[in-house]
Each structure stands twice: as C-alpha cells, then as structure tokens.
Amino acid sequence: MLDDERRRVVECAPALSDLTPGRTGNLSVRSDDRFAVTPTGVPYDGFDASDVPVVRVEDGEHLAGGMAPSSEVPMHAAIYRREDVGAIVHTHSPWATTMAVRRQELPPIHYMIVAVGKRVPVAEYAPYGTDELAANVVEAMTEAESTACFIENHGLVVTAPNLDTAIEDAIHVESLSRIYLQSLAGGEPTTLSDEQLETVIERFESYGQ
Numbered sequence: 158m159l160d161d162e163r164r165r166v167v168e169c170a171p172a173l174s175d176l177t178p179g180r181t182g183n184l185s186v187r188s189d190d191r192f193a194v195t196p197t198g199v200p201y202d203g204f205d206a207s208d209v210p211v212v213r214v215e216d217g218e219h220l221a222g223g224m225a226p227s228s229e230v231p232m233h234a235a236i237y238r239r240e241d242v243g244a245i246v247h248t249h250s251p252w253a254t255t256m257a258v259r260r261q262e263l264p265p266i267h268y269m270i271v272a273v274g275k276r277v278p279v280a281e282y283a284p285y286g287t288d289e290l291a292a293n294v295v296e297a298m299t300e301a302e303s304t305a306c307f308i309e310n311h312g313l314v315v316t317a318p319n320l321d322t323a324i325e326d327a328i329h330v331e332s333l334s335r336i337y338l339q340s341l342a343g344g345e346p347t348t349l350s351d352e353q354l355e356t357v358i359e360r361f362e363s364y365g366q
C-alpha cells in the first residue's frame with residue numbers, strides 16, 4: 158500500500174533534521190484518499206518503508222505501517238480534506254518559529270517569497286494535532302493566497318503538489334524568516350511592490366528544465 162509514497166517519506170525525512178530541533182517536524186505525501194506520514198518518536202533516519210504509517214484522509218485511521226503515525230496526523234488529514242495538495246511539511250524550525258511566536262507575518266522582502274505566495278500569514282493558535290488547528294491553517298493560507306503559514310506560538314506549515322517542493326519551500330521560508338528578522342536590526346525593511354512580485358511570478362512560470 159502506497160509503496161512509492163512510503164519510500165519518499167524515508168528518503169525525505171532526513172531533510173527535516175536540518176530544519177527542526179529534535180523530532181518535532183513531520184511530513185506526509187498523499188495518494189488519493191490516503192497518505193504516508195513520518196512515524197512518531199523515532200529519529201528521521203531510524204525507520205524504513207515498511208515502518209512508515211499509511212493513514213486514511215477521511216478519518217485519520219492508521220491503515221498500514223509498523224510504527225505509530227506522528228501526533229500531528231489529525232492536522233495533516235484535516236488539511237488534505239480541505240485542500241487538493243500532494244504533500245505537507247511541518248517544522249518547528251527556529252527562524253520561522255520566531256515569526257510564529259511574534260505572531261508576525263512575513264512580508265515580501267525578497268523575490269524568492271513567490272515560491273509560496275506574496276507573503277506568509279499567521280494562523281491562529283489551536284492545540285497541536287487538532288481539526289481546529291487545520292481549519293485555522295487552511296483559512297490563513299487561503300486568505301493570503303499562500304502555500305505556507307506560521308502557526309501562532311508553534312511553527313510552520315507548508316503545502317505543495319509534491320514532497321520535494323514542500324521541503325524546498327520550507328527551507329525558503331526558514332531562510333527568508335531569518336533574513337527578515339536579521340534585517341529588523343536596522344529598522345523595518347523595504348518590501349517589493351505587487352507589480353515587482355507579479356514580474357517574478359511570470360518569470361518563475363517559464364523557468365525550469
């Protein structure tokens with residue numbers, strides 16, 4: 158069941174250890190009405206594909222995989238129920254989490270922000286792993302037209318069509334959060350205009366192999 162997706166979870170999980178302290182991050186890949194997700198309480202390189210839990214989108218039921226799924230699975234399932242996305246990455250990466258505890262959105266201080274939208278909003282706090290938290294995340298992302306958001310006093314969530322993009326975008330948001338927070342030492346930085354961002358979006362659409 159979901160063999161390719163479970164292999165992708167094993168391959169990509171180590172990327173989380175560069176981003177998030179301890180074992181606090183998690184990621185998932187969707188295939189129709191199910192998704193493969195990192196297991197709870199094990200190092201990111203401490204499991205193989207047969208351990209990777211497979212969970213049903215509809216109710217978060219654990220269908221396969223030798224290990225128990227991440228405690229934040231209800232949030233993943235609830236985002237998949239609301240959004241047609243292929244992968245989710247969640248971290249407590251330090252710079253993004255600093256934005257989250259300041260309850261401050263990330264403005265367009267650098268053109269790379271268009272990887273996720275024109276800004277990164279802040280979703281209202283709710284206890285981890287709850288449907289309420291997922292609703293707040295989806296609401297913030299939809300309102301801001303962004304594929305990333307900070308969660309108040311918690312961390313970062315990024316959605317994408319696939320896992321590679323979700324991880325790459327989580328790294329972009331972490332890096333841009335750091336640049337923004339560092340730049341505040343000299344006062345509030347200048348941001349890019351909507352027109353400047355639109356030009357970058359057009360270029361990105363024609364970029365690639």
Ligand SMILES: [Zn+2]
Nearest residue numbers: 181229285312
């Ligand atoms: Zn978390």
